[in-house]
Structure formats: C-alpha cells, structure tokens
Amino acid sequence: MERRILLDLFPEELGAWLVDQGQPAYRAQQLFAWLHRGTPFAQMHTLPQALRQTLAESCVDLPMSLRQAFPSQKDDTVKFLYALDDQNLVEGVLMRYHYGHSLCVSTQVGCKMGCAFCASTLEGCVRSLSAGEMVAQVVLANRYLGQRGRVGHVVLMGSGEPMDNYDACVRFLRLINHPQGLNLSLRNVSLSTCGLTDGIRRLAQEGLPVTLSVSLHAPNDALRQRIMPVAKAYPMASLMEAVRDYVRRTGRRVVFEYALIDGLNCELSHARELAALLRSLQCHVNLIPLNHVSERDLRPAPPQKIRAFLEELQRLRISATVRREMGADIGGACGQLRRSHLPTQS
Ligand code: SAH
16 A cells, blocks of 8 residues: 655645544644654654554655755755655755745656756656655755754745646645644745746636746747747747736736846847836846756856846846856756766666
8 A cells, every 4th residue: 555645735634534543633733743843753752652653654754855965165055865755866955045044846856848958857757746745845954954944935946847736836835834834934935937827827816925936038939939848838928918917916026037048048139128028017037147057058148248138127127136156066057966866878
C-alpha cells in the first residue's frame, strides 16, 4: 500500500483520516502543527504512542530530504538540492534580504515549457510535485535555518511551471498560509508563470493575495516566440488581457520578469516597445541579467546595456529595477544544480 503524504492535507482532511482510525478529530490540529514544524512521527509527543506507530507505518511525515546545501562564498545565499522519496532531485534557493529569508520553491521535476534560456527544461518535465512536496521545501529550509530565523517569503520560481501544476500550487499556497501551520502571509508570496493565460484567469478568482509574476522577456510576439514556445499558444494580446483582468480583480501590482539577452531583446527600441505595452498597467519590471547556461548559446547583455535599458524604462515612467545577482557562484540559474547531479546522458 502506498503511504500517504500527510503534508498534502489540510487539518479537516487529516481529521477525517484520524476519525477512520478511531481517533478524536482534535488530534488533527496537533498532527498538522507537528508536520509543518518538520517533526518526525516518533517525536510528536502530544500524540499517543500507538498512533505515532500507526502513522509511521502507513504515512509519510516528510516526503523529501535535503541532499546537500551549497552556501555562497559571496553572499548569504544558499542553494539546496533536495531528494524526493522516488529519488528525483529538485533544487531551491534561500536568499537573505533586509526583510528576512526568502525561499525559491520548485513546483515540478524539470519543466516542459521549453524556454530557450532555461536549464530546467532541458530534459522536459519528469513529474509535477504535490502540494506537500512543495511545503516540505519550506519545512526543510526552516530546519536548515534553525535558530537563525524562518522563511518569511516564498517565490514559486524554482524549476517547473506553476500554472501547469495549478491545483497543487494553489493547495500549497493555502497550506503555508494556514494559521495552525507555517502561517505565512500570502502577501509575501510570488507566483511566477511563463504566461499560461487560463491559469492567470483562474488565479485571479481564487481570492489569494499573492503577487503574480509574468516571465515576459520580450516586448512583442515575434521575439517572444523565438525564445518561449508558450508564446505561440498564448499570444501577447491574450496574455496582457489576462494580466489586466488579474490586476482589476485583485488590485495587486503585477511584476514582469525580463531577462536581458545579448543581441536579442536589450536594445533601446525594445525598452520603448515594452514601455508602450505596459503603459497604464499597475506593474513593475524586474530586469534580470541572464544567467549563462552552458548548454545554451545565449549570453547576458553587457552591464552598460542593462543600465541604458533600465534608464529608458524609467524615463518612460515605467517602474523598473535590475534584479540583484545573488549566489552567482553556486549555479544560480534555474535547473543548473540539478542537471549537474543527474547521471550523464549517453
Ligand atoms: N515557469 C515559471 C517559473 C520558473 S522560472 C516562469 O517561467 O516564470 C523563474 C524565472 O527565471 C523566470 O522568469 C524565468 O524566465 C527565469 N529564468 C530561467 N532561466 C534563466 C536564465 N538562464 N537567466 C535568467 N533568468 C532565467
């Protein structure tokens, strides 16, 4: 019999299971709180010994482990390599900002979106993660931090496309927000998508105050289609319409991610086209110096071009910043760390 991953479940669902086992329903709150603190069944000392035994036999307390942590020598960033129970690997990044610890969470093993600059997608998508497997990444990061603090911010920007694993991602958001668990404010959470508009429209109706981040990377369809296959299925006009709908319904500012790639999307004319596209939209542009991925022949734009692009956007009254490069020495770009630990392909 397959063992149940309890981190996938809300207290009500744990309660139903516990009642089936002849336990009082209030045990569900205790169990939920222990699980989200990362306590193994054996140490859940408010639960009866016999129940702990049954749980250990038929359920999973933590569906993954921290295989290795790679602290940056340059800043406070740490890259994590996690091993799932089926031996698949995913990665995460823990960053320290002035406002606290922020964790980048993976939503899938690999990714099927095929973006030309991204290492996560090189082997396609192996499988989606369950909500509990995403919660476990936060639990393990908290365990790693110990007395040094707790994860206060989460970005769904690790490997995978959240909108391609929609239900599990929304469940994850509600689980980490639960007051009896991690109680993380969803105002401190960003969900990043390559632009699956159906997902954006659905998310707008969930009533979750998360920040939507859209990986745009180009100011028009022709250019976007060259680097992001998803742009063929979801043209810019429908994407922007879904984003405007998101802003209207949630009242929240949307963030656009734009990686500057040498010779491709970083001319001043692109900045002007981008500014025109985003005009009158409540948004912020996050310019990212492209992380070079050795399997891809795309190169980062030179610093002076990045600065000029930023200044042009600001001159045109578009709120924009350049993302700080963190952990550049530990394989910062998506999917690089996992790839370096995969068996070599023949
Ligand atoms: N699938 C989602 C979330 C994961 S990718 C999405 O596409 O948004 C997280 C962010 O990293 C995205 O903005 C993605 O475009 C960007 N990214 C991927 N590879 C990169 C690279 N080599 N350099 C810079 N940014 C990269």
